Amino acid sequence: xxxxxxxTSDLLxxxxxxxxILQDLKLELSEEARANIDKCRKYLNEKLKSxxxxxxxxxxxxxxxxxxxxxxxxxxxxxxxxxKSHACGTGEEVPLEIVKIMLLLKIQSLSYGHSGxxxxxxxxxxxxxxxxxxxxxxxxxxxxASGDLAPLAHLSLPLIGEGEVYQDGFRQPTSKVLExxxxxxxxxxxxxxxxxxxxxxxxxxxxxxxxxxxTKLSYLADVIGAISLEGFDGRLxxxxxxxxxxRPHKGQVQTAEHIRELLxxxxxxxxxxxxxxxxxxxxxxxxxxxxxxxxxxxxxxIFRTEINSVTDNPNIFVGEDIIVSGGNFHGQPLALAxxxxxxxxxxxxxxxxxxxxxxxxxxxxxPAFLVSDPGLNSGFMIPQYTAASIVSQNKQLATPxxxxxxxxxxxxxxHVSMGAxxxxxxxxxxxxxxxxxxxxxxxxxxxxxxxxxLKSSEFIEMFLKSYREEVSFVDEDRILHYDIEKTxxxxxxxxxxxxx
Numbered sequence: 001x002x003x004x005x006x007x008t009s010d011l012l013x014x015x016x017x018x019x020x021i022l023q024d025l026k027l028e029l030s031e032e033a034r035a036n037i038d039k040c041r042k043y044l045n046e047k048l049k050s051x052x053x054x055x056x057x058x059x060x061x062x063x064x065x066x067x068x069x070x071x072x073x074x075x076x077x078x079x080x081x082x083x084k085s086h087a088c089g090t091g092e093e094v095p096l097e098i099v100k101i102m103l104l105l106k107i108q109s110l111s112y113g114h115s116g117x118x119x120x121x122x123x124x125x126x127x128x129x130x131x132x133x134x135x136x137x138x139x140x141x142x143x144x145a146s147g148d149l150a151p152l153a154h155l156s157l158p159l160i161g162e163g164e165v166y167q168d169g170f171r172q173p174t175s176k177v178l179e180x181x182x183x184x185x186x187x188x189x190x191x192x193x194x195x196x197x198x199x200x201x202x203x204x205x206x207x208x209x210x211x212x213x214x215t216k217l218s219y220l221a222d223v224i225g226a227i228s229l230e231g232f233d234g235r236l237x238x239x240x241x242x243x244x245x246x247r248p249h250k251g252q253v254q255t256a257e258h259i260r261e262l263l264x265x266x267x268x269x270x271x272x273x274x275x276x277x278x279x280x281x282x283x284x285x286x287x288x289x290x291x292x293x294x295x296x297x298x299x300x301x302i303f304r305t306e307i308n309s310v311t312d313n314p315n316i317f318v319g320e321d322i323i324v325s326g327g328n329f330h331g332q333p334l335a336l337a338x339x340x341x342x343x344x345x346x347x348x349x350x351x352x353x354x355x356x357x358x359x360x361x362x363x364x365x366x367p368a369f370l371v372s373d374p375g376l377n378s379g380f381m382i383p384q385y386t387a388a389s390i391v392s393q394n395k396q397l398a399t400p401x402x403x404x405x406x407x408x409x410x411x412x413x414x415h416v417s418m419g420a421x422x423x424x425x426x427x428x429x430x431x432x433x434x435x436x437x438x439x440x441x442x443x444x445x446x447x448x449x450x451x452x453x454l455k456s457s458e459f460i461e462m463f464l465k466s467y468r469e470e471v472s473f474v475d476e477d478r479i480l481h482y483d484i485e486k487t488x489x490x491x492x493x494x495x496x497x498x499x500x
Contacts, residue, residue, distance in 0.1 A: 006030040007111045007126075011308050014300055017101065018212045026130045027107060029122065036113025037122055041189075043318045044116040048072065048190060056314055056325040058116075058191045079193030080160055086153035086197055087163065091140030094151065094202075096166060098427075099137055101205035102155055103129045105307055106196070114310045114317065115195040121186050124159055133177055136164040137202075143408060144331035144419030147312065148202030151420070156196040161185030191314075198312035198329045206423035207303045207338060210430050214296045214345060217433055218289065219496050221348050222255060223463060224441045225285050226262040228355040229269070229278075230456045231447025233364045236260070236269050238283040251290030251297070259285060266457040268448070275364070281354035288351045295344035302337040331419030335402035338422035342429045346394040349429075349436040353387040359443045360384055370446045370474075377477045380443050383484065387439040390432045397425045397432075438487035442471065442480070449473055466490075 005016075005025040009032060019025070029037075044058070054060045059075060094102075107125050110117050128134070135158050141150030157163030158174040165174050178185065228234075239256045263269045277283065314325040360380050362368035371379025401422040407414045445464055448456065455461055470490045471483050 004028050007033045007107060009033070009036075009112060011304070012108055013304060014208055014211050014307075017104065017208055017307075020104065021097070021100070021212075027104065027126045029111065029126065033111040033113075034119060037111060037117065037119050040113040040116050040316050040318055041118055044191060044316060044323075045189075047323065048075075055323055058194075058314070058323070075190040076188055079188040079190065082193035082197060083153050083156050083160060083188070084162065086149050087157050089138030089141035089150040089154050091138050094137040094139050095209075096134050098205045098209050099134045099155070100129065100132075101208050102137070102151075102201045103134075105201040105204050105208070106152070106155065106199060108307065109199055109201065109310055109312065110195065112310050114315045115312050116191040116316050117195050118186070118189055118192065121159060121188070121192055121196075124183070124186055127181075127183065128158065128165075131181065132167060133158065133181070134166045135174075136166065136171060139424050142202055142420035143406070143413070143416035144200075144203055144335055144421070144423075145329065145416035146409070146413055147198035147329035148200060148331075148420055149197050151202040152197045152199055155201075156193070159186045159196070160188060191316075194314075195312045200306060200311045200329060200331050200334060200419070203331050203334045203338070203419045203423045204303060204306050206427055207299070207334060207341075208307065210338075210341065210345075210423075210426055211296065211300055211303060213430050213434075214341065216494075216496060217345075217430065217437065217491075218293050218296060218348065220437060220491060220494065221289055221352065222258045222285070223262060223460075224352070224437055224444060225282075225289070225355065226259050227448060227456070227460055227464070228359060228440060228444040229259075229282050229285075230263070230266065230451065230460065231359055231366070231444045232278070232282060232355070233268065233271075233273065233275075233451065234278045234282045235273055235275075236263060238278070239286060244286060249287075249290055249294060251293035252286045253290070255290040255293065256286040262459055263457050266460070267454040268451050268456050271454060279354070279358055281351050281358060285351070288347060292344040292347050295340055299337045299341045302333055306334060331417035332402070335417040335419030335422045338419060338426050339398075339400040339402050342422070342426040343398045345426070345429045345433050346391075346398040349387075349391050349394050349433045352433075352436050352440045353384070353391045356384050356387050356440045356443045359447045366447055366450055370443060370450075371477070372475065379474065379477065380446060380480075383439045383442060383480055386484070387436050390436050394429050394432050394436075397429050401425065434488060434491060435484070438484055438491055441467065441491070442483055442487050445471070446474055 005020050008030040110122050135155050137151050137154040142148040158165050161175050163174050167177050239259045244253045244256045311328045316323050360369045368374040369379030369381045371377045401418040404418045405415050470486045
């Protein structure tokens, strides 16, 4: 089995990042990447020796201070000051899984040889990654436009021996960890602080993490929806391929096919039905789930481009002998995509809660609230309340962040993307979706027991058997909080293999 992922100029995919994470691969620079980094740094050193003109961020101040020329003897101090002054994040700590993706993406972006960093700077970032030395970063502070300045400053502080990191499960001062690892702080050279702080790796890492989880939850939404359909004694006809081939949206066609596969061989779905039609939350699973899946695919394309890009500023083109200041750090493509993704994920939750509501309504020979002796027992009455409250919160969170902007840096940075806010709220949306789907599974697995002795398909019976090892049938009222938490853990531990 592979143990190393080599950083190259080859396109990095979301799937590869998931593999790197799941297999805990170590990172190493390819010879190509080393050469690119070295060549660019040497070019920049020579340029500073022969050029007296101000070059933004290299021998000038930053933002609205871009016209202030900095002397050569202060260039290293300039970069160190930049990192320290910009480390003003606040709020909740960024999950460590996302911090690790941030490190990976920053290493990838710097490896293309357009940023002017030292080789040892990138190698130290790799040391952090490989040894799980993960900087403490906060989720508030980025406008998503001059790059993710505050979060990336906190990511970079440990390079100069500042800030705090997690290692071996403990939060501790960076200086203590550097001493233990026998690492010296990096002396940042010209341009390096700016290269580290400009970039979209905060937004991108959130997006990658959410997309990986989105793929899994979109699959599980189909599985749980199919179990609900069985519990509700629903009809299979709305999933007939002919219907979807005359409106062939990719996600819709694939979802209908997936539901048919999940229910193949089910005795419940094949039994004669008393009703002619099902409510939309069952009948329109292909159309609703499919549209959200198409959105996930679109957002994946946006992020695939971003994680294979150079997003700091200014950019150095050695072959063309050009150093040019632009705006690749602006997060607008990501902000719009993350907002769209948040809406799509919220819709998975919205239709899921409606299926839960139908299951507890006492329809189609199911007992009210899915419990024997309703009245004495409240059964599954209140989990639907919980799901409804979470769905409503997701609707609020799905309001786009990207429609907002606010002037910063004394008017120099007069339009910002707010992509960082889009990222953090979309993470909340997908975590909420996981809880909503868990509540639906809790209800659907209960409902299907009232269809016995009929069996569902082999796959669904196997899935439910595994689930019942964690959460038992509810005979009478008990504290359902624990069942919901166990169901969430079950979904988190469930492994799927998908071709993306």
